[in-house]
Amino acid sequence: MTDNTQLRVAFETLGCKLNFSETSTYSRTLQGLGYQIVKPTQEADLYIINTCSVTEHSDKKCRNMIRRMSKKSPDAIIVVTGCYAQLKPSEILDIQGVNLVVGAQDKGKLVQMAHQLVLDRSKESKIISSCEIEDVNSFFSAYSSGERTRSFLKVQDGCDYHCAYCTVPLARGDSRNIPIAEIVKEAENIAADGIVEVVITGVNTGDFGKSTNESFLDLLKALNDVKGIERYRISSIEPNLLTPEIIDWISKGNKFLPHFHIPLQSGCDKILAKMRRRYNTEMFRSKIELIRAKIPDFFLGIDVIVGFPGESDEDFRTTYNFLESINPSFLHIFPYSRRANTPAAIMPDQVPEYIKNQRVAALSALSDKLHSDYCTSHKGKREYVLFESTQKDGKMFGYTRNYIRVERPYDPELIGKIVEVVV
Ligand code: SF4
Incomplete structure (x- = not known):
């Protein structure tokens, strides 16, 4: 870790779209503090995992992510939030490498707390912040942005x-x-x-x-x-x-x-x-x-x-x-x-x-x-498609109003545009 402008943060998000919108909000705030966003497989100063707890499988996935991050950057601050964090904070805090577990009530303070730990280089910290069941009624506003159209x-x-x-x-x-x-x-x-x-x-x-x-x-x-x-x-x-x-x-x-x-x-x-x-x-x-x-x-x-x-x-x-x-x-x-x-x-x-x-x-x-029957029944119809930024094998993709995935040759001019096509 060097000075503030070079701090790196990586995110992992499990579960629902709500988690994705919350992670995106953390990401915007940290970018505003000068952080560079890196991939979760890269070295970082701060890792944030937004967890799900709908299945035992997602709990396991989260534990594996923590171990991987801890191995990649042993000095990084690791923060865990989301449903698994809310339900089993002590189980998560016991995992080696985790510094901060944030419950629903304190999601709005997560960035501030995590950033402070990074600045203080508090790798020895072990904190649970607001994971009591009666604490879960605040509202953390969020929306996703970034790469998505x-x-x-x-x-x-x-x-x-x-x-x-x-x-x-x-x-x-x-x-x-x-x-x-x-x-x-x-x-x-x-x-x-x-x-x-x-x-x-x-x-x-x-x-x-x-x-x-x-x-x-x-x-x-x-x-x-x-x-x-x-x-x-x-x-x-x-x-x-x-x-x-x-x-x-x-x-x-x-x-x-x-x-x-x-x-x-x-x-x-x-x-x-x-x-x-x-x-x-x-x-x-x-x-x-x-x-x-x-x-x-x-x-x-x-x-x-x-x-x-x-x-x-x-x-x-x-x-x-x-x-x-x-x-x-x-x-x-x-x-x-x-x-x-x-x-x-x-x-x-x-x-x-x-x-x-x-x-x-x-x-x-x-x-x-x-x-397949649904998509085939729309073949040949005129539809409006919003094209996205993903590029694969020279192609780009988008969705019609009624959620049929359409592909066409990649054209950067069309990213984020709604275009009339024949499906
Ligand atoms: S209890 Fe769970 S499954 Fe039932 S409506 Fe609420 S979130 Fe959905």
């Missing part, structure tokens, strides 16, 4: 639902948000950076408004008026919160794109009830039928968990058949992961790993077919 804007945090398998409410606290006016200002900052597409992100995004007595639809309408932002996507919305009013408004052809990502988790009502989800398959189907009636070309991504405790072969078949009948464009498939301190962890009839793997494989094959 699209920005992830955090509008909501936390969740009050307490689904039987989920640790997120324990790690991120109650549902909360900042007022619409403040979010609009963030969107204006994004527009000022020249970014034209925004993905609205939260833990339970559609629950927006609880802490400010506003509504999610009011937020969408306010964001729609922000000059410079031309397209919006909603990262994910619970089926019970996707109201006919929201569907109707999106169908009117404003800046919100025909792209829905909706968690189903199971297509079997018995399992949905055990999961403590707030809808049944009938309600789910009615929402999809309403979207289909109003927005025929829409892209539908669905989350599914397989191997939840008590899911029999017949229950899984019910889920499979339900998904086939719904005809989504893509499936995000997760094998159930047993997480400490959740009701599902102590439920009887845990499903063996090999059966979960078989069910993942069956749904992956279904998803591949559905996705």
Whole structure:
């Protein structure tokens, strides 16, 4: 480590888009302090890992990252934050090389604390900052920027639902948000950076408004008026919160794109009830039928968990058949992961790993077919594509309004531009 202008920081981000938006915000602030951003595989003065705790696999990944960074730069300050940090701070602090574990309440102070440790060369420090469960109700505003032509804007945090398998409410606290006016200002900052597409992100995004007595639809309408932002996507919305009013408004052809990502988790009502989800398959189907009636070309991504405790072969078949009948464009498939301190962890009839793997494989094959059919059905249609900066084998890539990935010969002039193409 030399003087301040030459300090280097590297980031690793696990998990959801919310984490990516938070990491991006740390990155902007540290760049403002003169840090150079380097890759996590390079030597650095400071490493920041933003963790997830949805599966045991992501916990393990985080521990391996810490060991790798510690080996690469033994004198570097290592800071860990995010859901795993919130849930198991002592376990993380015990890992050799970790200096600071930051809980949700202090995310807004993370950069300041980390920077001080770097300046003080406090490699011997071992600090846990605000990881008590009752501390997790502050709001850390964040949006992603940088290389992406699209920005992830955090509008909501936390969740009050307490689904039987989920640790997120324990790690991120109650549902909360900042007022619409403040979010609009963030969107204006994004527009000022020249970014034209925004993905609205939260833990339970559609629950927006609880802490400010506003509504999610009011937020969408306010964001729609922000000059410079031309397209919006909603990262994910619970089926019970996707109201006919929201569907109707999106169908009117404003800046919100025909792209829905909706968690189903199971297509079997018995399992949905055990999961403590707030809808049944009938309600789910009615929402999809309403979207289909109003927005025929829409892209539908669905989350599914397989191997939840008590899911029999017949229950899984019910889920499979339900998904086939719904005809989504893509499936995000997760094998159930047993997480400490959740009701599902102590439920009887845990499903063996090999059966979960078989069910993942069956749904992956279904998803591949559905996705291919969806894309093929749009062949030859005119669409608007936002091209991104990634270059591979002389090609560049972008997404249509309804989330079909398009490639064309690389042309730097088109990065960040919305271009009409024939798919
Ligand atoms: S809605 Fe359920 S699965 Fe989603 S974050 Fe809340 S508790 Fe977890």
